[in-house]
Amino acid sequence: MQLAVVSETTAVIFDKVYHNPLTVGGHVAWSVELNLNTQTVRALNPLSNTWCATGSFLGNGTLLSSGGNPVVITGQNGLQGIRLFTPCSTGTCDIFEDPARVHLTSNRWYPASVILPEWSIHTYSQFTFSFINGASGNNPSYEFYPPKNINGFNGVKIPSKFLVDTLNSNHFPILIYLPDGTIFVAANQAAMIFNWRTNTETRLPGIPNGVRVSSPFSAGAVLLPLTPENNYTPEVMICGGSAVSDSVSPTTFTAQTPTSAQCSRLVLTTAGIAAGWKVESMPQPRVMPELVQLPDMRILIVNGATTGVAGYGNVQNRIGQSNADNPAFTPVIYDPSAAAGSRFSSAGLPASPIARLYHSTATLTPNGTVMVAGSNPNDDVTTTKYATEYRLEFFSPPYMTQPRPTYTGLPATVNYNTKFNLTVTLPTGVTSVTVNLIDLGFATHGVHMDQRLVKLVSTLSADRKTLTVTGPPSSKHYPPGPAYLYVVTSAGVPSFGHKTLIGTGASPPVDQGAISKYVLNLNIPRV
Ligand SMILES: [Cu+2]
CATH class of the missing domain: 2.60.40.10 (Immunoglobulins)
Structure with missing residues (x-):
């Protein structure tokens, strides 16, 4: 599932269109607004399938969900979905979606997005129907919302060489906006600095030791805190993934395929890049971990599995439909400022009893807890191992018990x-x-x-x-x-x-010329 806190008391959850028990408008519901205090939900009513989409907030506070899933049980194909949700305190606001007029320029499944200082959102993805990407299903491109006229592309998608070069395992690329206005991008075993203003790619040293870091060998990633003391110098950290081949049949893998314990840090300055990635090891290997930035500057590592890969229904010896097994139940707190060798700790942290595998998620909440949700390595709702998981957990870091x-x-x-x-x-x-x-x-x-x-x-x-x-x-x-x-x-x-x-809370500036070009492109077939 997908999770975003939208106010001090509410979060929005997007799920898959399948046979959830909750309904809205006479059909199954696949999106809710969750009240973080009462833990009750209010069904929302997007029009298209939000599964495996991305999301970012615009400068005016509106959440933009884009891309998604083609499966139609009710509603519409979500591959080109654009959905807008503006939080309100009245409990009545819903998702705006107008698929005939407002949608992406092409199909995007497993996309990622990043908010830019020009108050627009950059969506970056490939499109495929398969567990792992491949040349035939690839959509190696990116686009902006609202549409831009930039680098010779007016309101249309822009080709990405990086997304060609990083086949096959490059679903959900890692995007991190940097203080010099460029974007850090990582997928598969590669990383780069992307200057979106000039459409230029500058390759960085690859992920060490052949570890792959994007789905189905999903790692977690975080930008370490930017502080006045470190002169807002960006340093990224990527944890987990897997070092197996991505050029073999999915049936080569099993739910017991080994995963990686590697955490790699790279300082994104000339000197830092020259010094290369610094490698550490988590207490246990993980695929599909979530890295959550805590307010005390530390990083919480939760969720995922110690063996297998992301997805469902693909590998040998699955657990039910799950491609992964041996859930990582114990959270780890990482202190980036501690001495090397003593940064990871699980001391005093309770293990969860709930497997959080494919489609699990986590976020810091306004009160300082970490909300952990989801897990559904299945085609539809199921109660057999590993079941569709509706239970939420609120993890309390040690500071929650202090004055x-x-x-x-x-x-x-x-x-x-x-x-x-x-x-x-x-x-x-x-x-x-x-x-x-x-x-x-x-x-x-x-x-x-x-x-x-x-x-x-x-x-x-x-x-x-x-x-x-x-x-x-x-x-x-x-x-x-x-x-x-x-x-x-x-x-x-x-x-x-x-x-x-x-900022000022203003809406994003729009380029009517680019929108006109974009509107002309709305006649493209929506697969
Ligand atoms: Cu998914």
Whole structure:
């Protein structure tokens, strides 16, 4: 499934069109708004199949879901789906979708997306009906929403060499927006810096030791925190995956195929790239892990399996339909600032009793817990191992039991480099705090679109009651859109993360010329 927190109290979940028990409008429901406090759901009513789509937030706070699945039980083919959801507090808002007029320029299954500082969204994908990509099903291209006239492509899709070169296992490529305005991209065993303004690809050193990091050998990835102390220097980390061949029949694999414990970090500066990837090992191997940025700067690694591959119904000796087995039940916390060799810890972390395999997901919530959901390595709803999983879990990092700071006064919008004051109440003995701004992103298939932490410059008054905070340095450091602001004590205990919009909250600028070209292209057949 796909999961995105959309307000301080709600999250949106997109699921597959199949025989869920929940209904809406007289048919099965495949999307809900979840109340994080009451844990009740309100069915939403998209028109097309959202399964295996991507999502990112626009600068005005609207969630854009794009791409999806062709299967029609009810509703429409979602491969070219564009769905817009603007959060509201009335409990009545629904998904806007107009497939005849507003859709992608081509079919995109297993896409990824990233929000750009120009307030548009860049969707990047291939299209295939198979478990693993191949030349015949590939759609090696990308596009923008709203449509752009850029680099000789006016409102139409733009070819991507990288997505040709990274066949076969390059579903759900990893996209991370960087503070110099470029995009880090990783798929299969390759990585690059992509300058979307000039449509140029600069290859980076490949993932070490032949590890493949995208579906069906899914790894998790994260941009490590950007801070004033590290001069907002970007460093990426990719964990898990598998080093098996991607050029053999799927029946070569089994649910016991080994996975990788490798975590690889790369500093994205000239010197960092020259120094290459730094390799570490998780306590256990994982495919399909989810890396969740915590407000205390650490990373939670959850979900996935220790053997097998993503998908269902493909490999030998499946468990039911699952291509994976031996679930990774124990969470791991990774401290990127600790000394090498002592960064991973599961001490005191409870193991989950629930397998979270293919189509599982996780996200930080505003109150600091991590919501873990999903797992359905099956064609339709099933109760046999590994069953369709409807139970949610809320994992509490150790800071949840500590006395916590509180604050008020967060403006509805925070523009770049502008100062604002928060009124804070700090636990006894706390004399210094930091302010961490987090994009909670959009999580699916172990790929966490747009997730990032940017530490803001702040000053605490002598009486410890007023915190003067400066907004992010630029839209390259934190693209416009939703953010959750956590005041964190020096011991790593965060406040509740209240929501604001970074930037002005304006809607994306539109290029009517590109839209006209795009509209002309709407006559292309929708497979
Ligand atoms: Cu999927």
